[in-house]
Amino acid sequence: MADVRKLVFSILRFLEDQKTSGSLSDEDVESVEVACQCLESSYKVNVRDPESCSKYQVPMNLLDIFNSYLDSQPDTDLSNLSLHEPTPEERTEAEKLKTKGNDFMSAEQFSEALETYTKAIKLDGKNAVYYCNRAAAFSKLNKHAEAIEDCNKAIMIDPNYSKAYGRMGIAYTSLNDHAKARECYRKALELDPDRQSYQNNLEIAEQKLREESLQGGGLGGMDFSSILSNPALMNMATTMMSNPQMQQIMANVMSGAPQSSPAGETGGGIAPLLQVGQQLAAQMQAQNPDLVAQLRQQMGQANPDDPSAQSDQNPPGQ
Missing domain, CATH: 1.20.5.420 (Immunoglobulin FC, subunit C)
Structure with a gap:
């Protein structure tokens, strides 16, 4: 008691x-x-x-x-923004420390920069620049989660601080969270539309998201689940496999026997198989051109390096 x-x-x-x-x-x-x-x-x-x-x-x-306890806690906790009101002398000293930290960053002495920015924050914990600069040091040390938290602190102090959003986007990019990175770059660009680096980074994030979308759709980016659930395509496949020529060729392929093309030529390899496939493709084009167009579009998405496929995509960032 x-x-x-x-x-x-x-x-x-x-x-x-x-x-x-x-x-x-x-x-x-x-x-x-x-x-x-x-x-x-x-x-x-x-x-x-x-x-x-x-x-x-x-x-x-x-x-x-209470303030002593807050000062003893890691500064990456958002709830630990300092309640201390700095004196003019403390603000002056904090600015000197910030400049010293910037010099350390230029010299690629990132640990020293981190320590120096932290000292500045101890003196003046209400300056968004100090948190944003320390976020840059955290990122250079591959401490991206800490960088994100410092950027959030900077934004809590100054919601219109574009550089904090930009640096948070860099941290999310390093963590391969391109969706969050994109949102950060969009906000940074909204606040500072003339900053080309934000536009460049936004385009990179959007490109990464497009690549992830293609990779997530199936082998080579093709969405086989939607293809195989297409009744028209499955009907075409059934028709193809019921073709006597195709059945004979597939039997020969499985047995290793010589294969005869529709023209009567005998030989090995898959040339006869391709010829039958071409005939069936022509039939598919004649009977269901919409389905063929759909398949070609999906094949084009699966090969983004194909110039014809690229022409269907909006330029990055638009």
Whole structure:
């Protein structure tokens, strides 16, 4: 119970200080006074009683204890944005540290830069630039999750900070999360439409997403599930496999026997098989041109290096 009363005593001292701080209205001061009376009555603690002071007073006041705890926590926690209001001297020193950190970055001394930016943040935790610069150092050290958190902190301080969105996009790209990277670059470009690097990075992210989409569709990017579920195609396949010439050729292929083409020529290899396939393709074109067009489109998507396929795609970034 003694430790609890120490905490209550510290809370009472904090509230007493707030009553005389001038930051509360007369009505609020009265409310705080009622709260103090309730605590004193419930815990039998009185900040004006010498005996209570000797038993329960601690060396630091509650606000200093709270800020000391925040300072001891990793700065990558978004809830730990500093409550400390920097003095003019601290702001000046923080700017010097930022400049020193920038010099470390230029010299590719990324660990030293990270440490220096952290010192600047300790002095002035309300400056978005310091978090954004430290995010760059985190990224160079392949600590991309930490970089993202620092960028989020910068954005919490300055929601219109385009560079924070841009650097967060770089971190997401390094984590192969191109969808989130794209959104970051879009926001950065919205805030700073003249920055060509944002446009370039946005185009790269969109290209990566297109590649992922193609790879996810099946072998070579073809969506075989949709192809095989197409009734017209399955009917064509059934017709092809019921063709006597195709059946004979497939039997010969399986047995290794010489194959005879539709023209009566005998030989090995798959040439006769291709000739029958060409005949069936011509039949498919005549009977169901829409289905053939669909297949050609999917084959074109499966081969993005094919110039005819590229012509159907919008230019990157548009």
